[in-house]
Amino acid sequence: MSADFAGRVVLVTGGGSGIGRATASAFAHRSAAVVVAGRNADNLDRAVAAIRADGGEATAVPCDVRSEGDVTRLVARTVSVYGALDIAFNNAGVSLVGSLADLSIAEWDEVIATNLTGTFLLMKHEINQMRRTGGGVIVNNASNAAHMTVPQLAAYSASKAAVLSLTRAVAREFLAEGIRINAISPGPVDTPIWASRPGESQDDRRRRMAAESPAGMVGSAEEIARMVLWLASPDARYVAGHDLVVDGAMSS
């Protein structure tokens, strides 16, 4: 991919860790100015410091994507610091492993509020900003769990399937205004989101995830980042309303 993002302003939610951090770094490495957002200010500061140490430009903005006030301030701060919002990677998300039979309403609400309502709030305010400048690109992070049966992941799978539906619904609506919207659906990627399955060491977790994959491997945050950059680049200008599944045929 040949794209250079010089002069582009990119917002990455969940930019303090995992796929978001790798994607923020990749955009900055290709000359974009990047805003990283999330709740953990220390993680955001570390991500920004790493980008700056690499010669890139980045700013941390603490934000809880479940809060419309926070999301409004996030978009406003992006524009006040860098003058525009050209590309958004709506990546913040939480997982929850457990049987539906044991799921509390608070746990359900947490997953839906973060993964689905957060994506809605972000798109709403990003689109309204992008309209002011004649367009932009949005990539929503869904999951291959939206495409396949994954035991013990009911709330997560439902939230991500809804993110895909939301993506398709708005992609068509705003394309004529120059706003190109897609989703990406990674398979298992080795990030902190999967660190919490009870009774399993990190190495056991990696082995299990690799064994479940037809590719015999888990993905890396960096290879998901490369796909996000491609979706955001002019090379993908005819790609809209699409879900790019990156899971080594796991959900095929």
Ligand SMILES: NC(=O)c1ccc[n+]([C@@H]2O[C@H](COP(=O)([O-])OP(=O)(O)OC[C@H]3O[C@@H](n4cnc5c(N)ncnc54)[C@H](OP(=O)(O)O)[C@@H]3O)[C@@H](O)[C@H]2O)c1
């Ligand atoms: N890893 C995988 O196997 C995989 C597969 C498919 C899809 N995904 C998706 O990829 C995305 C990134 O996950 P990851 O794998 O990179 O794990 P991760 O490192 O845990 O990243 C999740 C990020 O979301 C942020 N976040 C969570 N709740 C938030 C909230 N209310 N407001 C703002 N930020 C919030 C977290 O930051 P704070 O805690 O600081 O807020 C964190 O940086 C998620 O949407 C996940 O569902 C991951």
